[in-house]
Amino acid sequence: MTGYSATKEDQLKRLRRIEGQVRGLQRMVEEDVYCIDVLTQIASVTKALQGLGVRLLEEHMRHCVLDAAAHSHADGQAKVDEVVAAVDRLLRA
DSSP, rough: OOOOGGHHHHHHHHHHHHHHHHHHHHHHHHHOOOHHHHHHHHHHHHHHHHHHHHHHHHHIIIIIIIIHHHHHHHHHHHHHHHHHHHHHHHOOO
């Protein structure tokens, strides 16, 4: 079971909203909208994706990491290492 199973519908709703924002970006480019307005919308989409990533990370830590740590120190440490790598990827994006 994934850590976000309990909030799956919320996550899907957020992704659909982000998908709509990206389609809006496509329309903006097709309609030759002013560059700064397109960049503003790109920043909005980026923040929405980052917010989703943070929520998924939090749910992973509350579910998967805590469960692994309760099982054994080694399993917990492996999950912590996994989270650190995930945070590194999120920050580099």
